Amino acid sequence: MNLFYNQAAVGDVAFLQLEPAQGEFQYENKGDVVEIQLDGQVVGYNIFNASLYVSINGNGHIKLTETLVQGLQKAIESAGFTFKLNADFSPKFVVGYVETKEKHPDADKLSVLSVDVATEKLQIVCGAPNVDAGQKVVVAKVGAVMPSGMVIKDAELRGVASSGMICSMKELNLPNAPQEKGIMVLSDDYTVGQSFFEE
Structure with missing residues (x-):
């Protein structure tokens, strides 16, 4: 799971990549959250107005913390999606x-x-x-x-x-x-x- 954020270049949008994937994506939009699927599998989320849900410091690839993942999970659930994030905090x-x-x-x-x-x-x-x-x-x-x-x-x-x-x-x-x-x-x-x- 990877998180990318660049407020200066893109705006207040958190890009959450669950799986590296390529192909014909399907998108479902609810509130501030867009769920991205490939062949029926959730591969990512775009979370607009991200600063309402989480505090992100920095640009580019953002290191995930338990607090960040909890905030992103809350944003996903409050938009009406049921997907549960599964973060691996072990060193890479x-x-x-x-x-x-x-x-x-x-x-x-x-x-x-x-x-x-x-x-x-x-x-x-x-x-x-x-x-x-x-x-x-x-x-x-x-x-x-x-x-x-x-x-x-x-x-x-x-x-x-x-x-x-x-x-x-x-x-x-x-x-x-x-x-x-x-x-x-x-x-x-x-x-x-x-x-x-x-x-």
Whole structure:
């Protein structure tokens, strides 16, 4: 679930994306709220006059809090919709441990990794030349929003499923990031599963 807001450019409208989706959307308008559906599934809401319901600070991608989600839920219900928001507040950028690395069966420059993030093991396809088993790395989990605005989702790369992304310093928009390609390898001081950013 992602929230976008830019009062200066768009006005007092909160854009709530529940699922990344593309296609022929259907819209239902009740009061200040527009429900967006795709093939019968609710994928988002546009909430007009958002500041009447929630206090949003900042522009662009807004970090969700329990208070924000409660306010958005109230706006949705007061407009007459019954959909219940289900927010995941777990960190989206975490320390992972690369347990195994195998060559991609259909792409020379890609590797298929098994990455432990403490709560689960993820299969991630990675193209970085310096990735290897035994490393601690920064994993952007499904649902993470990169500094570029790109949302990480489950994907298939050349026929192999991939859930998440192993990040470089440049992708994380960290200062003094090297220009050459390669993921950021962490020291042993980091704990697998911990949030990489203060969240």
